[in-house]
Amino acid sequence: MAVETDTETEFGEVSRLRGAIFEYVSLGASVVGLLALAALLIYVFVDAFGLATASPAWLLTYFLTLVVPYIGFCLYSVGDRAFTRKVALALGGGLVVTAVGFTAIETLVGTIPRLTWQLAYLFLVATPTVASVTFVASREPVGTVGFGLIGRLIGGAALGCAVAVMFIVIDRPLWFLVYTLGVLPAVGVAAYGRRTDFEWTAVAAGVIGLVGFVVATVLRPVVGIYPSDGLIYLWTLGIPLAVGAAGIVWLREASRKRVAAVGGSTLLAAAAGILLGSSALPNGSGVIVTGATVAAIGVYLTEAVDADAGRQGLLLPVLLAVGALAGAAVVQLVGITTPEMWLTPEYVTSAPSNTAAEAGLYPAIVGSIIIIGIVAVLSFVLGVGAAVFLEEYAAGTGLVGRITRLFQINIANLAAVPSVVYGLLGLGLFANLLGFGFGTAVTIALTLSLLILPITVISAQEALRSVPDELRQGSYAMGATRWQTIKNVVLPEAMPGMLTGTILALGRAIGETAPLIMVGAATTVFSAPSGIWSRFSAMPMQIYAWANFPQEEFRYGVVAAGVVTLLIVLLAMNGTAIIIRNRMEREH
Amino acid sequence: MESDQAGDGRGITRRSALASAAGLGTVAIAGCTQSGGSNDEEKSINIAGSSTVFPLMSAIAEDYESENPEVNISISSTGSGGGFSNFFCVGETDFNNASRPIQPEEEELCAENGVEYIELIAATDALTVVINNDNDFATEMTVEELAQVWESDAAETWSDVNSEWPDEEINRFGAADTSGTYDYFVETVLGDRGHTDDYSATEQDNTIASGVEGDEFAIGYFGFAYWYQNQEQVSRVAIDNGDGPVLPSLDTAASGDYQPLSRSLYTYPAMSSLAEEHVADFARFFVDQTDNEQIVAEEVGYVPATPDVKQAQTEKLEAAIEDAQG
Structure with missing residues (x-):
């Protein structure tokens, strides 16, 4: 009451208490989720890399040889004294605060299992600091160039590995024939048509490609001898890659020397890749990995070298490589004990085992990548197709409109159906009725595609709806047909949104376990699948089985390493899609 | 490669030089080729069933794979019953592991689909x-x-x-x-x-x-x-x-x-699968390993088979293989 009388005499004053409480409650809500997830991830990483057994000296060595130079590079790139001071304060102050805080908690509350204050510092101070300096530096020229180069390096290699994995299940000789007789002539005709503006070349190229494909399938069993896999990769992937990379450089109107340098070095790297034997990827597929890496770097270098500023950024990979080597050398020389890591190169290249030290995830990684590749294509095509029809073609009124609405409601509800039910559908429909086999890549991929279809359809519809109607009307006003409008105006505008939806859905698909169990995916296979009709395993299946093993090394170390691998594959996949999306957004 | 013989012992003439160059080229190319026969029938063995037997089966399969890399073994941990009703008795898997003997309903289902099998003791477990x-x-x-x-x-x-x-x-x-x-x-x-x-x-x-x-x-x-x-x-x-x-x-x-509470663990190979040589070979290997202390007891933690049990299982399996391969 007293407040009310006050407001009559003075200017109105509203209590801000409720607003402030609301603000902090919403802040708390977001922090709770993030903290829980962060705690989980920290433990998973600690287990996967065996950091609990890492000696402080080992951590310090790599902190000084890798992390500190990296932060230095970022600060140099930013070139702002105030910022440098802030970062130094954060690192130094954080050190004191974590050390004191951690010891206080340990003495007052009790020991925190498998964490030391050094690890807490690494995760709570060093990691966020590195992330923030990276973010700030990425907006400056030197940082942009440095991160761009690192990105090309990792991206090219990762993409190469993914393609190499895909080719594991492809019959190489057949692909060789299809490429030589179908793809190559078709591309040639299409290119010729571009130059001469001959109208029907697109159709002709299609026909030639199809004929080539048929001829190749007929010839496949007849021809008795083929080039080795390495040569097939070089001919069908290495050479086109070199031509493509040189072409991009040429389009940028670079000197002839540079075009030749990029094309030549890509070809050379690809050829060298034949010799690169590896325990994991099948013979010869090193061609794609080295070729793609060098092509990506080469194309980027010709661009970055000419840039006005930021050329120093090109030294970042060298800095990191030297840092890593120096760290390893110090560890070796001083005799610092290295932690027992679970996630090692052997882990991702060897088969599962019953002894934790030898256990690997290779067949499951290959299985997951191939499955997700098929799912990505299927769900994108089906999802976008359905969404375009529902949004652009289906009438909104009358009987058809009512049916469309019924469809719509069903799709929205399908998104909430438990994944086990989709597993049953896959088991009944694909495995039993259509005879695609139990646990084959085809059955698994179709099941997962159906599982995420509602999400892709709905998100694609949202993207299409967000395209302003004025654009469509404008296109019609120019005399464009509906097909032309959709192809030239609506789809390009909606593509980034549709891609985002598909990425999110794929993230769900790669982690699914229940439907895989239902359709009979294998828990363990010991070698990579030889075709899409052989029995597949996937990462979640193998991880789930390991989590149930009696040995502690499995339940902590091996499982954690599997989880981190799954996360890395997921991030790589999302990263690719996000880059594609951003490219498209920038083009508009 | 036949052109190698073209220039025999008359000094180096142009023709023989050409011929040997061609021969070398052919050899070089032949070194970079592969025979193009379509993929042979894949040698795969599909196993499903009990999660209790899973560690034992995958340990033995791992050893078998390292000796026979051309055979592709896949193992699913589905539970004894799930393995029988969803996979084994519909003829999809070659082996089904079970932590208890096959039950009457499952026997009926297998019979309906014409799936014949034998019962092998894999190990002994103490619940x-x-x-x-x-x-x-x-x-x-x-x-x-x-x-x-x-x-x-x-x-x-x-x-x-x-x-x-x-x-x-x-x-x-x-x-x-x-x-x-x-x-x-x-x-x-x-x-x-x-x-x-x-x-x-x-x-x-x-x-x-x-x-x-x-x-x-x-x-x-x-x-x-x-x-x-x-x-x-x-x-x-x-x-x-x-x-x-x-x-x-x-x-x-x-x-x-x-x-x-001590119980036997089982695996059931299908007769039609034992007719294939590589499956029979794996089954022999499996029975042979059931008394392996290192794998069964140390790695997995079950009780290895006694000599009598192993002997009986071996005889049973050999008889079944002979029967199947007829």
């Missing part, structure tokens, strides 16, 4: 009842006491079972009803008295172990292997079947003293 490390009263239990704890009309508190035990509520952690472990426990301990619903049911042994670990008045049961690998985490209970309490161990299970 282990575990309690919290701080529990010092229930370290020995009679079968009757165990039944009172787990029957469908189960005791509420420990003192309901034995008046000397504390008046604390019993918290139960056990196998889910889809698992062979559950079936076996019901069959040997509970009989017609049925299994209680008032317990945390799971297929994951480590869930049972951590449940029991965190609660002084909890009780649980699972296969011996889990306890064998995690002896610090929880305590095993000695079971008294009328002849005094016996602790579950590899020795007592092998000698047959640990009764009634």
Whole structure:
């Protein structure tokens, strides 16, 4: 009451208490989720890399040889004294605060299992600091160039590995024939048509490609001898890659020397890749990995070298490589004990085992990548197709409109159906009725595609709806047909949104376990699948089985390493899609 | 390569130089070629079934694969019943693992689909009842006491079972009803008295172990292997079947003293699969490994087969293979 009388005499004053409480409650809500997830991830990483057994000296060595130079590079790139001071304060102050805080908690509350204050510092101070300096530096020229180069390096290699994995299940000789007789002539005709503006070349190229494909399938069993896999990769992937990379450089109107340098070095790297034997990827597929890496770097270098500023950024990979080597050398020389890591190169290249030290995830990684590749294509095509029809073609009124609405409601509800039910559908429909086999890549991929279809359809519809109607009307006003409008105006505008939806859905698909169990995916296979009709395993299946093993090394170390691998594959996949999306957004 | 012979012993003429160049070229290219025969029929072996037998089967399969890399073995951990009804009896898998003998309904289903099989003993397991490390009263239990704890009309508190035990509520952690472990426990301990619903049911042994670990008045049961690998985490209970309490161990299970909870684990190869040489070969390898101390006992934690059992299994398998390959 007293407040009310006050407001009559003075200017109105509203209590801000409720607003402030609301603000902090919403802040708390977001922090709770993030903290829980962060705690989980920290433990998973600690287990996967065996950091609990890492000696402080080992951590310090790599902190000084890798992390500190990296932060230095970022600060140099930013070139702002105030910022440098802030970062130094954060690192130094954080050190004191974590050390004191951690010891206080340990003495007052009790020991925190498998964490030391050094690890807490690494995760709570060093990691966020590195992330923030990276973010700030990425907006400056030197940082942009440095991160761009690192990105090309990792991206090219990762993409190469993914393609190499895909080719594991492809019959190489057949692909060789299809490429030589179908793809190559078709591309040639299409290119010729571009130059001469001959109208029907697109159709002709299609026909030639199809004929080539048929001829190749007929010839496949007849021809008795083929080039080795390495040569097939070089001919069908290495050479086109070199031509493509040189072409991009040429389009940028670079000197002839540079075009030749990029094309030549890509070809050379690809050829060298034949010799690169590896325990994991099948013979010869090193061609794609080295070729793609060098092509990506080469194309980027010709661009970055000419840039006005930021050329120093090109030294970042060298800095990191030297840092890593120096760290390893110090560890070796001083005799610092290295932690027992679970996630090692052997882990991702060897088969599962019953002894934790030898256990690997290779067949499951290959299985997951191939499955997700098929799912990505299927769900994108089906999802976008359905969404375009529902949004652009289906009438909104009358009987058809009512049916469309019924469809719509069903799709929205399908998104909430438990994944086990989709597993049953896959088991009944694909495995039993259509005879695609139990646990084959085809059955698994179709099941997962159906599982995420509602999400892709709905998100694609949202993207299409967000395209302003004025654009469509404008296109019609120019005399464009509906097909032309959709192809030239609506789809390009909606593509980034549709891609985002598909990425999110794929993230769900790669982690699914229940439907895989239902359709009979294998828990363990010991070698990579030889075709899409052989029995597949996937990462979640193998991880789930390991989590149930009696040995502690499995339940902590091996499982954690599997989880981190799954996360890395997921991030790589999302990263690719996000880059594609951003490219498209920038083009508009 | 035939052109190699063109220039025999008349000095280096232009023709012979050309011919040998061509020959070298052919050899060089031949070195970079592969025979193009379409992929041979893939040698695969598909195995599904019990999650209890899974570690043993995958350990043996791993050894077999390292010696025979051309054979592709896939193993699924589906549970004994799930493996029979979804995969084995519809002719999709070559082997089905089971932690209990095949049941009449499953036999019928297999017969309907014309799937014939034989039963092989893979190992012996000692179903282990575990309690919290701080529990010092229930370290020995009679079968009757165990039944009172787990029957469908189960005791509420420990003192309901034995008046000397504390008046604390019993918290139960056990196998889910889809698992062979559950079936076996019901069959040997509970009989017609049925299994209680008032317990945390799971297929994951480590869930049972951590449940029991965190609660002084909890009780649980699972296969011996889990306890064998995690002896610090929880305590095993000695079971008294009328002849005094016996602790579950590899020795007592092998000698047959640990009764009634020691059980055989099985694998069922399909006859039609044994007709294929590589499957028969794997089956022989498997039976041969069932008495391997290192794998069965040390790595996995089951009781290896005795010489008599192994002998009998080998004869049974050989007869079946002969029959199948006719």
